[in-house]
Amino acid sequence: MALPRLVAFDLDATLWEPEMYQLMSGPKKQGVDRHGRPVVITHSGEEVSLIGDAWRILHELATDARWQDVQIAYVSRTDEPQWASECLRMLALDNGLTLHELAHHHEIYPGSKRTHFRRIHERTGIPYEHMVFWDDMQWNTKDVAGLGVVAIYAPQGLTAAAWEKGLQQRACNPTVDGPTAPITMQAAQSVFCGAKLQARAQPQQRRAARTAVVASADNRAAAGFAAAALAAAVLINAPVAHADLTEDLLAKPTEDLLAKSAANKALNDKKRLVSSYSNFARSTSVSAGTCSFPNNWFGCDVGVVAPDSIIKQDIKLECEGKDAGNAGGKAEAHTWDGGTMKFELDDSTLLRVSGVAAVALGVSALAVPRDYHNRLYATSSVFSEAPTRSSGVVASWLGAEQLVIAARDDLASRDAKKDMLKVAGAGWLATAAAHAVNVQNNAEQRDVGIACAVGSALLGGLCLWKGLEDKLD
Incomplete structure (x- = not known):
């Protein structure tokens, strides 16, 4: 299977959580989670850890010989680039290589992600069609796809399914050549990838749930x-x-907004104001003994009071991805x-x-x-x-x-x-x-x-x- 010449990852809510703008303070030291894997502990005691299958995928990129000719990039428009860089330096893989050392390119600063990819293209000469990018924000993937990059929307972060989807879409482009992986059963089946991708696009059938309904007469x-x-x-x-059901929370921003770096920066600033309000509410609820995780702790409910419709759209999309990936946590079902x-x-x-x-x-x-x-x-x-x-x-x-x-x-x-x-x-x-x-x-x-x-x-x-x-x- 033909591999891309460059793989690129967003950071916040794609590789790790919580996002940098949600932190109350910067990184302080390394720690370990209950699985023995490294986490970053902030000055206020928060933990930043990898999510989904990010750990396994990054470890494969660092150790598997078939990826040695493929370049790696971090592409993030976080408004806390210093904190993000410190987290990358503190998180290390099993072989001792830090996430910062793993990547060839660090495009971590506010602005349009088109700018990030243009700079990578100018430095490396790698055509956009040879790049694959994963991001939990749909408007970012649509924006970058306009350059020709294979952009994968990953609302649950870097999962195995999102990873394979990106590699399959790249491999199914007959006009693009790149490094070739050893022939395996999966690679032999790649001739059917067009059919596979079409099948993936169809809605998956949900298993019928048998709901017990107790019927009784009243008096x-x-x-x-x-x-x-x-x-x-x-x-x-x-x-x-x-x-207020008439408000379309899933309305997508216009392409003009996506293309403007200044608008993206303004959005981050507004989000930060809302997050600051949320942090204050959290600390108040803790001191008053009324804290109820995650309702008034992790911020998804802040979208209800957000004064700006664009912020509501942003928080809605982010929280949908978090909720869908929280299978082991506090789910509604x-x-x-x-x-x-x-x-x-x-x-x-x-x-x-x-x-x-x-x-x-x-x-x-x-x-x-x-x-x-x-x-x-x-x-x-x-x-x-x-x-x-x-x-x-x-x-x-x-x-x-x-x-x-x-x-x-x-x-x-x-x-x-x-x-x-x-x-x-x-x-x-x-x-x-x-x-x-x-x-x-x-x-x-x-x-x-x-x-x-x-x-x-x-x-x-x-x-x-x-x-x-x-x-x-």
């Missing part, structure tokens, strides 16, 4: 009791879906793999289940109140239509509110979903308690009442657990 007394609690809690605590069955539960799914259950109960009580009463209550219980219909209206409205919040996908939706889960959980647990009391007093049919109590308790427990998840952790 007039329980619905009225729970509805009052839910209505009060929603009116006080639950955020209402607002109109909880997965249980039990042999042949896979169960996956996230906040939105649970809110939809709770909302559909509440709407179903409410519509039943509203549309056919007598049938609703007869299915649940003992024959000695007196039917009253008006209270039954009223509880149906309240339950339907609360269920619809849950469905609306579950459908939100903006930056503030996570907190809104957590709040609504707590409200729904409290309501379902209150409903379960009311069912249990009615069964004890022979006001409900025993079998139906027990089923309703158990179902409401399970759903309420799940909702409350997910709503309080951050505090429990």
